[in-house]
Amino acid sequence: MAETKKSEQHKARRIVLKILKATIKATIVYVIYIFLSQFLVPISTFMPGIQQVAETFMMIYIALMIIGELTSGSIFQHFFGAAKALFVIGYLLLSLNGGIFGFSLEGINLMIDLRLFLMIATLLGLLGLAKSVLQAINYMSEKAEPALSVI
Amino acid sequence: MKVSIRMIGLATMFFWVFLIAYCVVAVYSFRDVQFEFGDPQTSMTQDDRMLVSLPMIIHNRGYSNLGNLNVTTRIADTKDALITEANSFVPVIKRNEEVIMFHNLTIDVEDMLQNHQDLMFVDTDLKIYQAVGMSIAELVPVEASSNSSTAWGAPLYGFALGTPEYALYNTTHIRVSVPVSFENHAFFDVAGNIAVRMFSSDDLIIGQGQTAVYAPQHSTFSGIVELYIVNLILSRNAYFDVTFQSPLFSYGPWVIPLG
Numbered sequence: 403m404a405e406t407k408k409s410e411q412h413k414a415r416r417i418v419l420k421i422l423k424a425t426i427k428a429t430i431v432y433v434i435y436i437f438l439s440q441f442l443v444p445i446s447t448f449m450p451g452i453q454q455v456a457e458t459f460m461m462i463y464i465a466l467m468i469i470g471e472l473t474s475g476s477i478f479q480h481f482f483g484a485a486k487a488l489f490v491i492g493y494l495l496l497s498l499n500g501g502i503f504g505f506s507l508e509g510i511n512l513m514i515d516l517r518l519f520l521m522i523a524t525l526l527g528l529l530g531l532a533k534s535v536l537q538a539i540n541y542m543s544e545k546a547e548p549a550l551s552v553i
Numbered sequence: 554m555k556v557s558i559r560m561i562g563l564a565t566m567f568f569w570v571f572l573i574a575y576c577v578v579a580v581y582s583f584r585d586v587q588f589e590f591g592d593p594q595t596s597m598t599q600d601d602r603m604l605v606s607l608p609m610i611i612h613n614r615g616y617s618n619l620g621n622l623n624v625t626t627r628i629a630d631t632k633d634a635l636i637t638e639a640n641s642f643v644p645v646i647k648r649n650e651e652v653i654m655f656h657n658l659t660i661d662v663e664d665m666l667q668n669h670q671d672l673m674f675v676d677t678d679l680k681i682y683q684a685v686g687m688s689i690a691e692l693v694p695v696e697a698s699s700n701s702s703t704a705w706g707a708p709l710y711g712f713a714l715g716t717p718e719y720a721l722y723n724t725t726h727i728r729v730s731v732p733v734s735f736e737n738h739a740f741f742d743v744a745g746n747i748a749v750r751m752f753s754s755d756d757l758i759i760g761q762g763q764t765a766v767y768a769p770q771h772s773t774f775s776g777i778v779e780l781y782i783v784n785l786i787l788s789r790n791a792y793f794d795v796t797f798q799s800p801l802f803s804y805g806p807w808v809i810p811l812g
Binding site for chain 1: 554555556557561562565568569570573576577580581584691693694695696697698699701787
């Protein structure tokens with residue numbers, strides 16, 4: 403009876419710790435975003451929609467990060483890690499319109515070729531995806547090792 | 554495995570930070586690039602072409618170099634037929650450097666007026682496409698372009714031969730005085746020669762004359778060309794052919810019926 407209670411207390415503490423960790427991580431990422439968004443102000447004069455794009459991106463990214471943190475210790479953590487990496491790739495590809503960003507400003511047509519940036523960002527996203535896959539493999543192999551040692 | 558995964562994580566984070574920092578530097582570098590345009594200067598080349606030179610000063614006060622600065626100007630008529638095109642290129646503008654360049658646009662007025670003859674007599678609008686392209690931090694290509702139009706003033710606007718006046722010159726010849734008038738709406742002076750030949754109804758030359766022309770830009774020219782013809786061969790179906798010649802351009806002959 404006392405052991406069950408202890409185990410429940412331990413579980414509750416783990417959940418609280420996970421929530422705390424997720425909150426701290428989300429806060430840090432949001433603070434970094436707030437800091438970096440100041441640099442977006444001059445860009446928003448050239449690209450009026452960039453602030454909205456960045457905000458939506460951060461909202462979904464932080465949500466995936468929180469879910470990933472809450473599911474830490476399970477295989478789902480790596481699923482959400484992979485989802486986060488795929489989201490970064492997909493969102494950048496869609497929001498940056500394939501890397502060619504064009505808009506009109508007072509009769510002047512501006513075109514920015516961000517294909518190099520997009521390529522590097524996509525590669526980094528793929529690296530993040532590879533990391534999540536490796537983490538998932540590692541997690542599964544660690545799970546399998548005790549069972550093998552018993553045999 | 555855990556160490557290698559951690560290393561991948563660290564490398565990814567490092568590259569993300571580097572990429573974001575690079576983008577911020579690139580954007581701020583672009584913001585601090587200043588362009589100054591001087592007044593366009595017009596001159597003539599040795600092969601009698603018109604040279605329009607636009608002085609440009611580029612201050613790169615950003616944090617990184619600018620690469621492949623390319624200035625393009627394309628002038629076309631109202632039907633999108635190309636009249637002239639010019640390109641100016643600077644491979645690299647280092648940071649905290651100032652570059653003075655001249656964007657030179659050469660216009661072969663004779664060639665232009667031969668290919669677009671309506672420009673000789675009719676005022677119109679010319680389409681101008683201008684583009685400035687560069688690579689921010691020598692990596693991110695950016696291009697700003699605009700389409701505008703400029704008024705073209707015809708050098709021989711409203712060219713007309715007035716009613717000829719006939720006067721007896723001697724027993725055999727008549728002096729024909731043909732008034733010539735036009736307005737020079739062009740941005741250049743028109744100086745040259747107008748030659749008028751008079752033809753009979755049988756397409757035979759019956760007289761010819763010429764007069765010197767000088768019409769500064771945005772002025773009206775009126776002059777008289779005198780021809781001497783044999784008084785017996787003047788017929789009602791006679792016609793004139795007119796040729797204009799100047800160092801800048803030549804045109805003609807074009808046929809104008811008598812009267």
